[in-house]
Amino acid sequence: MDIRFLGGADEIGRSALLVNDRLLIDYGLEGGTPPRTPIDVDPEAVVVSHGHLDHVGAVPSLLSGGRRPPIHWTPATRELAELLARDTLKLQRDQYNRPFTRAEIGALGEVSETHGYRETFEAAGHEVTFFDAGHIPGSAHVLVNDGDTRLLYTGDFHTEDQRLLSGSTARPDADVVVCESTYADVTRGDRRDTEERFARALRETVHRGGTVVVPAFAVGRTQEAMLVCDAYDIDCYVDGMGVEVAKRLRRVDDSLRDPEAFRSAMRHARFVTGRRGQKKRIAGQNTVIVTTSGMLTGGPAMTYVPEIRGSPTNLVAFVGHQVEGTPGRALLERGRADFDGRVLPVAARREAFDFSAHADREGLRSFLDDYRDARVLTVHGDATDRFAAALREDGFAASAPTNGVSLDI
Structure with a gap:
């Protein structure tokens, strides 16, 4: 061969x-x-x-x-x-x-x-x-x-x-x-420990009056975050291309580990279909928003993160690897990033969770x-x-x- x-x-x-x-x-x-x-x-x-x-x-x-x-x-x-x-x-x-x-x-x-x-x-x-x-x-x-x-x-x-x-x-x-x-x-820790830290960070932020933005890749990671939120009874909005991916996966749910759990997560999540104005209103709520893109290179995250950046009560919770040179990596390491041509400081807390x-x-x-x-x-x-x-x-x-x-x- x-x-x-x-x-x-x-x-x-x-x-x-x-x-x-x-x-x-x-x-x-x-x-x-x-x-x-x-x-x-x-x-x-x-x-x-x-x-x-x-x-x-x-x-x-x-x-x-x-x-x-x-x-x-x-x-x-x-x-x-x-x-x-x-x-x-x-x-x-x-x-x-x-x-x-x-x-x-x-x-x-x-x-x-x-x-x-x-x-x-x-x-x-x-x-x-x-x-x-x-x-x-x-x-x-x-x-x-x-x-x-x-x-x-x-x-x-x-x-x-x-x-x-x-x-x-x-x-x-x-x-x-x-x-x-x-x-x-790379050697990772126990995945269940990661889940529990993630759920605790989301709950505590919302309880204190803050908003959480979870930048997530459209394929796989958005749906994993939805399932975790459902399992821990955490309300969440879902925005970006991950919404359409989730809907398409319903057609082939025999490829999933637990189709019923996925259907439950779909019912639990609130899918965002509106324009920029609706996104800004959602960002003002005490809630969790799972949205593309996972490295802040585009998508609705470019609206949500600037909206919540001003308060350390809020949280940007990364669930995927941030490649060197991306806005996500810059935000995670330096507390500022380029959002559609504007370099903005972000006072909101940043935390990374390895859901690879x-x-x-x-x-x-x-x-x-x-x-x-x-x-x-x-x-x-x-x-x-x-x-x-x-x-x-x-x-x-x-x-x-x-x-x-x-x-x-």
Whole structure:
């Protein structure tokens, strides 16, 4: 088997792996202006691990010029991919920098083929099977068998249970494992302790007369925050693209850990559909507002945080990693951030809660313990070399490929 890393190898973003020059796994987008896509390719078929922009964001561009490779994904990933594509097109206002067109988004329906977990299917002459990865709804480990080699592409995964999803337990036989390493340098505490700290901070802030803004990623983290608020009987508003994501997940709730708990959280939350004036009125209440974007790079959070910034009684509760250079990181570390071109000081308290849906160092190592006889390729991280070196010290045949590299495995 020949594999070529088109993106996402020694970086987080724009993941893409080409197998035997025929089968493409993921084709992601990296944010920026203009957004960056992986190396261009014309595959016979595409397999998508999950519905996050850095794995699925550039897929519509593969349908340009009348090309129509079949795209294989789970039902939940299919739902999320179209929504993300339309949002990306809306945000990329410069038509010359857009990674794809509205027509190419429309063509997704012509080529889409959905599959459940553990249902083997054929794609570009390969046997492919999805296994539940426990990352976001519909996320999958991808097992590819070309008759000679079994390749396991982990995609993004989590080994611990979340309220939204159960952790990954599938460990299919494989000769080669392409393993994500996003949090290979991180060891987390107990998730239930994190939940309880989060709920306590929200309750205490509201009890003291304050307002809480919870910046959250639209896919996965918004819905996790909704479930936590429902479980701890904390009233919350939900705003931004996370609202539409939640509604779409109702269509595929068999991909969730507890569909009834999710329906309860949907009933418990108050979805915001109004304009800026309504948002300002809500910000003046003693309440909790879960809203995009998770790193304060846009969305309704750009209205809510400035509205509550003046009082230390209020709280901005981050539930996701804040990348260096984002307004969220600046606010968390320095107490000021750029809001739509205005750098504003924020007197409201800031606190971070680690609700990551990625496996940490211990989770990655426990997963790979089942693959000590396999070749391991570490990708999708800021320290892939360091992770591969640590694995080699422990007896693994591990290495960290770079973008553009081709390997005969």
